[in-house]
Amino acid sequence: MHHHMSLLRDLQALDHYIDRLRQEVAELDSGERIREKIERSRRRLEEVKARYQEIHATATDQELRLQDLGERIRRAEADLYSGRITNPRELQLLQHEIEQAKQSREAMEVEMLRIWERMETMKHDIDEAERDLQYAERVYQAHVEDYNQRKAALESEIAFHLGERAELAAQIDPDVLARYEQLRQRLGGTAVAVVEQKACSVCHTLLTPYILKRLQNEDALIACESCGRLLYDPMLAE
Ligand SMILES: [Zn+2]
Structure with missing residues (x-):
């Protein structure tokens, strides 16, 4: 015995x-936390991109309305100076309408500028966030490669010793x-x-x-x- x-x-x-x-092996860092951080950043980026798309759609809409308004002003002014309308009250009314349309066009243009500025800032933020993500992704890939190598080395060492163990156990x-x-x-x-x-x-x-x-x-x-x-x-x- x-x-x-x-x-x-x-x-x-x-x-x-x-x-x-x-x-x-169990204590090796598989990079799970880096992965989660990347995923969180990616979700945030997707949200910002979605907001950017919404604003972009609003801007396109606004531009169309501006064009429309410009066209209406142009036609009204053509009407005004055509000499076709002779009634002073009618002329006054038309002039007033043109004035109002020009005011709202001005307000829309100011709003348009504000939207463009906001889009510019967002675009910049999105580009930067995308570059950050690409970098984080490369760091993660390198980490995973390193993890896989370490894990494989440890596992082959374990396999070797398990072979030794089997030989020893056979004698008991x-x-x-x-x-x-x-x-x-x-x-x-x-x-x-x-x-x-x-x-x-x-x-x-x-x-x-x-x-x-x-x-x-x-x-x-x-x-x-x-x-x-x-x-x-x-x-x-x-
Ligand atoms: Zn004891």
């Missing part, structure tokens, strides 16, 4: 090593191995403790003379009475 315990201790060292490698009695696996799962990955100055190396409880004697004499798996881990005494001869 001592021989099996010696193998189990080696197996545990290997398992701990593989556990650490797996932990490293199946019942002993099963007990080890069970304890390892239940006790946070550590199923084997070493006897160190008559104490359990994991929970540090002093082992009773009875347990120490059993370790020496019995061909059985002996567990620490306190933490339940299988005991291995390196001082005992193979």
Whole structure:
């Protein structure tokens, strides 16, 4: 049994090593947060673009109305100076209408300028946001490549050690191995403790003379009475 315990201790060292490698894989930053940030920026950009399109549509509409108004003013003025209308009241009315139309055209032109300025600013913001996004995207791609490389390296290292583990496990009695696996799962990955100055190396409880004697004499798996881990005494001869 001592021989099996010696193998189990080696197996545990290997398992701990593989556990650490797996932990490293789990702790690798896949770039999820960068991705989320990019997606948020992209959504914001899409919103700004949609608003820009709305304003653009408003501007087009406004331009058409301005053209329309200009045409109406032109026709009214042609009417006014055609000499066709002779009634002074009618002429006065027409003149008044033209005056009003010109005033509203002026107001529309001011509004138009304001819209164009706003569009100019938005266009600038959109261009800048797009450049920022492209840059962030490149940073993300580089990060992902790096992540994939690190992950692949760790995974191939894990695969290599799993091969070693299989060879080692094949040398251990199946019942002993099963007990080890069970304890390892239940006790946070550590199923084997070493006897160190008559104490359990994991929970540090002093082992009773009875347990120490059993370790020496019995061909059985002996567990620490306190933490339940299988005991291995390196001082005992193979
Ligand atoms: Zn213990």
